[in-house]
Amino acid sequence: MSALPTADGLTRSERLDRLPFTRKHGRLLGTAGIGWALDAMDVGLISFVIAALAQQWALTSIETSWIASIGFVGMAIGATVGGLLADRIGRRSVFALTLLVYGIATGASALVGSLAALLVLRFMVGLGLGAELPVASTLISEFAPKKIRGRVVVWLEAFWAVGWIIAAVIGTFVVSASDDGWRWGLAIGMAPAIFSIAVRWGMPESVRYLLSKGRVDEAERTVREFEAAAEVPAPAGPSRETETTDASPSRRTDGAVSAASPDASAPKVSIWSPMLRRRTIALWTVWFCINFSYYGAFIWIPSLLVDQGFSLVRSFEFTLIITVAQLPGYAAAAFLIEKWGRRPTLTVFLIGSACAAAWYGTASTEAMIIAAGCTLSFFNLGAWGALYAIGPELYPTNVRGTGTGAAAGFGRIASIIAPLTVPFLISGGGPLLLFGVFALAFAIAAIAAWTLPEQRGTALE
Template identity: 90%
Template sequence: MPALPATDGATRSERLDRLPFTRKHGRLLGTAGIGWALDAMDVGLISFVIAALAQQWQLTSIETSWIASIGFVGMAIGATVGGLLADRIGRRSVFALTLLVYGIATGASALVGSLAALLVLRFVVGLGLGAELPVASTLISEFAPKRIRGRVVVWLEAFWAVGWIAAAVIGTFVVGASDDGWRRGLAIGMAPAIFSIVVRWGMPESVRYLLAKGRVDEAEATVREFERAAGVPAPTPPQQAEDEGADASARPASAPTASESRVSIWSAALRRRTIALWTVWFCINFSYYGAFIWIPSLLVAQGFDLVRSFEFTLIITVAQLPGYAVAAFLIEKWGRRPTLTVFLIGSACAAAWYGTASTEALIIAAGCTLSFFNLGAWGALYAIGPELYPTNVRGTGTGAAAGFGRIASILAPLAVPFLIAGGGSILLFGVFAAAFAIAAIAAWTIPEQRGTPLA
C-alpha cells in the first residue's frame, strides 16, 4: 500500500496536488463532464436541425450558415465574458448559470416559427455554451492532482464525444423521424437547465479561487473534504501555510511572478504563450466547426438521403472516443506540446483525405480518422490552456482564447458555401487541412507544463 502524501508545511494547493485521484475527484469530474456532454449535445444537434430545416423551410445555404454562425457569435462573447466572471464571482457559479441560460434558450427554440426567432435564440444559446467550456476546464484543472492533471482534463473533454454521440442519436432517430422531429430534438435540449440546479449545489468552488479572494476558511474546508476522501490526516495548524503563495519554491521557474500575473494576459511573461494559444484556438475552431457542422448537409448534397447522412455522421462521431483515450494516455507520457502537435498534424492529413473521399467506405474511413485526431487535439488543447496562466487570470486567459477562437467558428460555416462553390470538397477540406497545419506549428511554441504546479 503506497504511503499517504504528507501535508505538514504544505500549502493548500500543494496538498491538493499531492492527493491520489479519489471518488470525490470522480464525482466532480462526472458532474462537470455531464454539463460538458450536454453542451456538446446542443452544438452537435444543431447540425442535424440545419439539415432538416433546409428541406422543410426551403432555406438557402446562406440562411443555414447563419443558423450555425449566430450561435458562435454568442459563444465568442460568452467565452470572453464567462472567463472574466469566473475570476470575479467563481467558477462554480458561472458554470451553473451558463447551463441554465442555454438550456432554457434551447428548449424555447423548439417553439419558433420563423428563421429570425430561431437566430435570436441561437445567439442566446451561444452565450451560455461559450462561457461554460473554459470555466469547466479551469475548475477541473484546479482540483486535479498535479501528476495526472492533463489526463483528467482530457477525460473531461471526452464527455464532448458522449454529448456529440447523443446528438447524433437524437438527430438520427428523433430529428430525422418526422417533420416535427427537429422540434422534439431541441426540446430535449432543455436538460441543461434542470442539471444546473445539481451543479450549483453539488460542486465545490475552486480552492485556488477562494484563496485568491481571501476566503481561507472555505478553502481549508474544501481541501479537508478531499483529504478525508483520500484518508489523509489533517495538517497541524502551526505548520499549515496560509496560501499557495506562501512557498515561493513551489512556483515553477517558467511561471510569471504575482506582480506580473496581475497585469494582463498580454504582460511580458505571458504574451508569447497567449499568441500561440489564440492561434491554435482560431485554427482548430475554423476547421472543426466548418467540417462537423456541415458534414450532414454535405452528405445530403452528395446524394445521400437525410437518414443515411445522419447514420454516416453517427458512425464518424463514435471515432471521437478512441481519439480522446489515446490523447489522455499520451499527454502524461509525451507531454502536452508533442501530443497536441501530433494530433493536429494527424487532423491535417485526415482533412486532406476526406476532401478526396468519394465512396461510402472512404467517406466513413476518412471521417473517422478526422474525428479521431481532431477530438484528441481538442482534449490536449483544453488541458494546456489553464496551465499557462496564474490563478487570478486563469479564467480570463482561457476564456479569452476560447472567445477569439469562436471568431473562427463564426466565419467557418459562412465560408463553407463559397469554398464549395469555388472548388468543391477538395478546396474546402484543403483549407481545413492548412488551418490544422498552422495550428500544429503554433502548438509547438507553447511552453511545456507537464508535471509543474499551477501558479
C-alpha cells in the same frame, strides 16, 4: 497512503496536488462532464436541425450558415465574459448559470416559427455554451492531482464525444422521424436547465479561487474534504500560505509565473504581460485554427452528404458512425498527454487532423467517406482534449479563467466565420478546396502548438 508526504508545511494547493484520484474527484469530473456532454449535444444537434430545416423551410445556404454562425457569435462573447466572471464570482457559479441560460434558450427554440426567432435564441444558446466550456476545464484543472492533471482534463473533454454521439442518435432517430422531429430534438436540449440546479449545490468551489479572494476557511474546509476522501490526515497546524498567498503570483527567473508570493501587494499579471504574451499569442492561434476547421467540417458534414446525393437519414447514419470515432481519439490523447507531454501530443494530433482533412476532401465512395471521417474525428477530438488540458496550465490563478476564456472567445471568431465560408469554398472548388483549407488551418495550429511551453508535472502556479 503512507507513502504520501505529511501535510504539515505544505500549501493548500500542494496538499491537493499530492492526493491520489478519489471518488470525490470522480464525482466532480462526472458532474462537470455531464454539463460538458450536454453542451456537445446542443452543438451537435444543430447540425442535424440545419439539414432538416433546409428542406422543410426551403432555406438558402446563406440562411443555414447563419443558423450555425449566430450561435458562435454568442459563444465568442460568452467565452470572454465567462472567463472574466469566473475570476470574479467563482468557477462554480458561472458554470451553473451558463447551463441554465443555454438550457432554457434551447428548449424555447423548439417553439419558434420563423428564422429570425430561431437566430435570436441560438445567439442566447451560444452565450451560455461559450462561457461554460473554459470555466469547466479551469475548475477541473484546479482540483486534479498534479501527476495526472492533463489526463483528467482530457477525460473531461471526452464527455464532448458522448454528447455529440447523443446528438447523432437524436438526429438519426428523432429529428429525421417526422416534420416536427427537429422541435422534439431541441426540446430535449432543455436538460441543462434542470441539471444546473444540481451543479450549483453539488460542486465545490475552486480552492485556488477561494484563496485568491481571501476565503481561507472555505478553502481549508474543501481541502480537508478531499483529504478525507483519500484517507489522508490533515495537517496538525495551519498551512504555509497566508490568506492572500495564492492571489499574489511572482516572477521566476525563467519568465513563468511562480507559486504565489506572500506579498499581498504584488500586482496582478495580465495575459499580455511580457512573461505571458508569447504563450497567449500561440494559444490564440491554435484556438482560432482548430475552431475554424472543426466547426467548418462537422457542422456541415450532414448537409454536405445530403448535397452529395445521400438521403437525410443516410447522411445522419454516416455522421453517427464518424462521431463514434471521437471516443478512441480522446482515449489515446488521455494516455499520451502524461507520457509524451502536452505539447507533443497536441502537435501530433493536429498534424494527424491535417492529413485526415486532406484525405476526406478526396473521398468519393461510402467506404472512403466513413474511413476518412472517422480518422478526422479521431485526431481532431484528441487534439481538442490536449488543448483544453494545456490552456489552464499556462496562467496563474487570478487570470486563469480570463486567459482560457479569452483564448476560447478568440477561437469562436473562427467558428463564426467557418460556416459562412463553407458555401463559397464549395462553389469555388468543391470538397477538395474546402477540406484543403481545413487541412492548412490544422497545419498552422500544429506549428503554433509546438511553441507552447511544456507543463507536464508542474504545479499550476
